[in-house]
Amino acid sequence: MSQQDFLELRDLRTAFDVTRFGRRLRLQAVDGVSLSLDEGEVLGIVGESGCGKTTVGRSIIRLAPAQGGSVVFKGIDVLAARAASLRELRLRIRMVFQDPYASLNPRRSIGDSVAEAGDINGTFPSRADRTGRIAETLSSVGLDPSYADRYPHELSGGQRQRVGIARAILPAPEVIIADEPVSALDVSVQAQVLNLMMDLREQLKLSMLFISHDISVIGQISDRVAVMYMGRVVELDATRAVLDSPVHPYTRALMNAVPKPDPSRRIAGAIELGEPPSQFDRPVGCAYRPRCPLASGRCATEAPELRPVGQHGRRVACHNV
Amino acid sequence: MLAVRDLTICVGPAAKAVDIVSAVTFSIDKGEVLGLVGESGSGKSLTSLAIMGLLPTPGPRVRAGRIELDGSDVTALQPWQRVEAGAGRLAMIFQEPMTSLNPVLRIGDQIEEAVRVHDGTSGRLARERVRELLDMVRIPDAAVQLAAFPHQLSGGMRQRVMIAIALACRPQVLIADEPTTALDVTIQVQILGLLRELCDRLDMAMLFITHDLGVIAQLVDRVAVMYGGRVVEAADVGELFGAPSHHYTRALMDCMPAPSRQRRLRPIPGQAPRPGTITAGCVFAPRCVAARDVCREALPPQIRISERHEALCAFPLGSGRSP
Numbered sequence: 001m002s003q004q005d006f007l008e009l010r011d012l013r014t015a016f017d018v019t020r021f022g023r024r025l026r027l028q029a030v031d032g033v034s035l036s037l038d039e040g041e042v043l044g045i046v047g048e049s050g051c052g053k054t055t056v057g058r059s060i061i062r063l064a065p066a067q068g069g070s071v072v073f074k075g076i077d078v079l080a081a082r083a084a085s086l087r088e089l090r091l092r093i094r095m096v097f098q099d100p101y102a103s104l105n106p107r108r109s110i111g112d113s114v115a116e117a118g119d120i121n122g123t124f125p126s127r128a129d130r131t132g133r134i135a136e137t138l139s140s141v142g143l144d145p146s147y148a149d150r151y152p153h154e155l156s157g158g159q160r161q162r163v164g165i166a167r168a169i170l171p172a173p174e175v176i177i178a179d180e181p182v183s184a185l186d187v188s189v190q191a192q193v194l195n196l197m198m199d200l201r202e203q204l205k206l207s208m209l210f211i212s213h214d215i216s217v218i219g220q221i222s223d224r225v226a227v228m229y230m231g232r233v234v235e236l237d238a239t240r241a242v243l244d245s246p247v248h249p250y251t252r253a254l255m256n257a258v259p260k261p262d263p264s265r266r267i268a269g270a271i272e273l274g275e276p277p278s279q280f281d282r283p284v285g286c287a288y289r290p291r292c293p294l295a296s297g298r299c300a301t302e303a304p305e306l307r308p309v310g311q312h313g314r315r316v317a318c319h320n321v
Numbered sequence: 322m323l324a325v326r327d328l329t330i331c332v333g334p335a336a337k338a339v340d341i342v343s344a345v346t347f348s349i350d351k352g353e354v355l356g357l358v359g360e361s362g363s364g365k366s367l368t369s370l371a372i373m374g375l376l377p378t379p380g381p382r383v384r385a386g387r388i389e390l391d392g393s394d395v396t397a398l399q400p401w402q403r404v405e406a407g408a409g410r411l412a413m414i415f416q417e418p419m420t421s422l423n424p425v426l427r428i429g430d431q432i433e434e435a436v437r438v439h440d441g442t443s444g445r446l447a448r449e450r451v452r453e454l455l456d457m458v459r460i461p462d463a464a465v466q467l468a469a470f471p472h473q474l475s476g477g478m479r480q481r482v483m484i485a486i487a488l489a490c491r492p493q494v495l496i497a498d499e500p501t502t503a504l505d506v507t508i509q510v511q512i513l514g515l516l517r518e519l520c521d522r523l524d525m526a527m528l529f530i531t532h533d534l535g536v537i538a539q540l541v542d543r544v545a546v547m548y549g550g551r552v553v554e555a556a557d558v559g560e561l562f563g564a565p566s567h568h569y570t571r572a573l574m575d576c577m578p579a580p581s582r583q584r585r586l587r588p589i590p591g592q593a594p595r596p597g598t599i600t601a602g603c604v605f606a607p608r609c610v611a612a613r614d615v616c617r618e619a620l621p622p623q624i625r626i627s628e629r630h631e632a633l634c635a636f637p638l639g640s641g642r643s644p
Contacts, residue, residue, distance in 0.1 A: 048505035048506070048507065049505050156592055158592070186360040186361050186532065186593070187360065187532070187534075187573065187576055187577055188360060188572070188573065188576050188588060188589035188593070189588070189592070190576075190578075191576035191577075191578070191586035191587065191588035191589070192588040194578065194586055195585055195586050195588060198585065213505065213506075214578075215506075216577070216578040216579055217578050219578065219579065220578040220579075220586065253507055254506065254507060256510075257506040257507045257509065257510040258506050258535070259506070259509070259510075259513075259533055259535025259536045259538070259539050260535050260538065260539065261534045261535050261537075261538045261562060261574060261577060261579075262538055262539070262562070263538045263539070263558045263559045263561075263562045263563075264559075265538075265539055266539055266540070267510065267513050267514050267517050267539045267540055268514075268517065269514055269517060269518040269521070270459060270511070270514045270515050270518045271510055271511050271514040272459075272511065273507050273508075273510065273511055275475050275477055275478070275508060276475075
């Protein structure tokens, strides 16, 4: 099997039907995303609220209902998988969620939460084996095995997120989908958890889809990055390359807007960058056009496809670069 | 314009009250922006609520210290008493504008209400002032936006509306408590630019509270770093980033991920103290790489690094006194 076939999303489309004040509306969260994750790679997805990055992650393991396109993991068509094989897939592809306060059941001990995947699938041969696996997994995320008997309210945010990671890695997965895993944490704790994820990636040879709104965090951990805007990927390349020389006008605006700890780059006065359009009222053509300094007539009629730009594997969805 | 001296806030019944903000001291001049930076539980929001006179009752209360606004002591005054006393004018904006706006009233009516209260005008005059405020916060399509309800606006627009309401009283000091934390970065930068412009144009002072050192670096003139309920370092922004003196400030800068470098991060070991933790020595000592026995035994001295730079540390960085 070639590397390219590890995890492949092709033209993924996910929409939600929502009711707003009695009106039924369709929200196209993911609008044709094609991405591939290589074995052992960390692929970052970065974008702002509502760009569809979370839905991409959730669609992969069918926590969100994809309506079109395909997700293929090592030759298995995930979107077509039946219940039994889906359950098995969800042991091989695991999620780490953003909010460590909401994603742990407050009435279950840490040990029970960590062991849940094994319990459901009957993978522990004996009681002793289960206890051992819990202890081992907790140690590998830097928690003392005695935490197994504690409850979520006794833990700090950083410790809870370690538990979230522990329950993801217990069944020895091949892929981790991490959805904003450090966004709820203070920077000093965030650094601890990021270091842990980088260590685990090495030790366990994990492949990872790392979803974040924070370009600094993405820069820290991911090998390649996909920048999303309004449900589509607008730029894709090696992380370093994108950060050093962003090409898509949206990526450029995003990079410029990230606050930098450098007092020589002061904000002097008002800046006009516009706001994203309503998700229910997507512009025809390029979704970034209303905010774009490069917009031309073609952008108003034809949505740009992701295409190679330059010589080094950069892919950008823009008519004018 | 605003001076806070030895502000100490405690919680709990009188007999066993514990201090959660201790001896916080700073001042802000006209047109100046002071950044108050710290992590969760450092006491930065409580400090701002105390200044506004908005501490919830029952709850935390000011135990000692003074808050002076435009020269007059307002520490013990309720917000309405401050108005009667002719003290300086304060306004505040918060992290989540949706919870501050009334969901069933149109935006225009909510801004107009603030104008009526502060200017005592109504009708055409009040509406003119509303238009003027909308222009100041750069809200386009005024007619459309005024008729909208809060849920119909984006997060960025709602925060602009909150700023317009705050400006209705022509504040001399604006307190902004994490006003852009819930916003996306491309929206955040626009709100920050707007706030900076307003401070410069109206000669308004601002106390800007955030956990984000990046925002601090690009927006404020002066910084006070809070940790464990105390201001551990205060300096002009250039000096703070150029030569931080407190080990916590340094450690905080070191553990920030940066897009331009990929390396192992240097986290601060351990956890921030729970608010109200009582220590004899320096609050940061348990996590400090440079801590000595003396740091754990006695409160460190306030050391003057330069004219406008102070650190609460016995062994500040770069002083030759480092262990």
